[in-house]
Amino acid sequence: MKSSKTGILLANLGTPDTPSPKAISRYLKEFLSDPRVVDLPRWKWLPLLNGIILPIRSRRIAKNYGAIWTEQGSPLFAITQKQKALLTEFFQQRQQNVIIEIGMTYGNPSMQYAIDNLIEQKVDKIIVLPLYPQYSSTTTAPVFDVFAQALKRHRHIVPFEFIHSYHLDENYIEALVKSIKVRLKNDEFLLFSFHGIPKRYEQEGDFYRPQCEQTAQAVVQKLGLKKEQWRLCFQSRFGSEPWLQPYTDKFLETAAQQGITKLAVICPGFSADCLETLEEIKEENKRIFLAHGGESYHYIPALNDSPEHIACLGNLLLKRMTI
Numbered sequence: 001m002k003s004s005k006t007g008i009l010l011a012n013l014g015t016p017d018t019p020s021p022k023a024i025s026r027y028l029k030e031f032l033s034d035p036r037v038v039d040l041p042r043w044k045w046l047p048l049l050n051g052i053i054l055p056i057r058s059r060r061i062a063k064n065y066g067a068i069w070t071e072q073g074s075p076l077f078a079i080t081q082k083q084k085a086l087l088t089e090f091f092q093q094r095q096q097n098v099i100i101e102i103g104m105t106y107g108n109p110s111m112q113y114a115i116d117n118l119i120e121q122k123v124d125k126i127i128v129l130p131l132y133p134q135y136s137s138t139t140t141a142p143v144f145d146v147f148a149q150a151l152k153r154h155r156h157i158v159p160f161e162f163i164h165s166y167h168l169d170e171n172y173i174e175a176l177v178k179s180i181k182v183r184l185k186n187d188e189f190l191l192f193s194f195h196g197i198p199k200r201y202e203q204e205g206d207f208y209r210p211q212c213e214q215t216a217q218a219v220v221q222k223l224g225l226k227k228e229q230w231r232l233c234f235q236s237r238f239g240s241e242p243w244l245q246p247y248t249d250k251f252l253e254t255a256a257q258q259g260i261t262k263l264a265v266i267c268p269g270f271s272a273d274c275l276e277t278l279e280e281i282k283e284e285n286k287r288i289f290l291a292h293g294g295e296s297y298h299y300i301p302a303l304n305d306s307p308e309h310i311a312c313l314g315n316l317l318l319k320r321m322t323i
């Protein structure tokens, strides 16, 4: 009897191909044209995006991308490749017949490329794993959209499973706890910083915030932290309307006045380090905190390709393969 072959699709946001303004603009155009991300009326948003935002922002963030770029490409790209390689080993060790592809929502490798490859290799089933522990209509839902779009080219819709979120997965919480335990000093305050979304999206039904809160609560409970030893904030706001609050940068401006002078920051919503963690949180926000009376500040890296993270992702997938 033929053994079943599972296709695994590791989905993430995507990143520019190079740190040049041209490549960044191409990537941002695709990303920010998605109505799931910016839902303003097209007639209002697209001229603003194309005429003002893309030329200015892509030049501005080119130097930030340049500062974090690696020989293997952008950190998000390089880390996702490592996750793929280690997950392949994870399944080989367990004698599972799997093919893993990376499919980015925006940019390369595209979701279409990933799906075409999996279908060409005649997989019996596809498991889609959006690498976002907390669901959001701005990240997880677009993975579903591009996945469905990519299948349109094929006659056969392969049976599939979509991992919606894993914000309270036991191995995910354990991996965060372990990573914090080895890095957080006794006298440090712990800041959880999650990527923000517009507040309006929450009012319209996006339940991202409660999932972020549940992740943070589960972690602090295991660490035994008191409520005055930690806080949850939201970073990376964009545009002028209110986003989820409290804002990370605003908190850092006033933290020292509240007696918080030694700080460690973790961003549990990012499964791989990227521009938003390595530049904004690790560098820019450190400068803000130290300029406003903070004494020490350090960033706790994303779970990336750590053995605990690979075991977490591997087991999440394995559960879907055996049922």
Ligand SMILES: C=CC1=C(C)c2cc3[nH]c(cc4nc(cc5[nH]c(cc1n2)c(C)c5CCC(=O)O)C(CCC(=O)O)=C4C)c(C)c3C=C
Binding pocket: 013, 014, 015, 016, 032, 037, 038, 057, 061, 074, 076, 132, 136, 138, 139, 195, 196, 197, 198, 208, 236, 238, 269, 270, 273, 274, 275, 276
């Ligand atoms: C404009 C609206 C945006 C929403 C909504 C948003 C939500 C969101 N994003 C992530 C994860 C990542 N975002 C990254 C970069 C990034 N995000 C936005 C805008 C929105 N994000 C922009 C304009 C950019 C580009 C950089 C910048 O100009 O600041 C990245 C990093 C990609 C990389 O190449 O390293 C990630 C990852 C989440 C999780 C989220 C909502 C929950």
Ligand SMILES: [Fe+2]
Binding pocket: 195, 236
């Ligand atoms: Fe973002």
Ligand SMILES: [Fe+2]
Binding pocket: 236, 276, 280
């Ligand atoms: Fe940002």
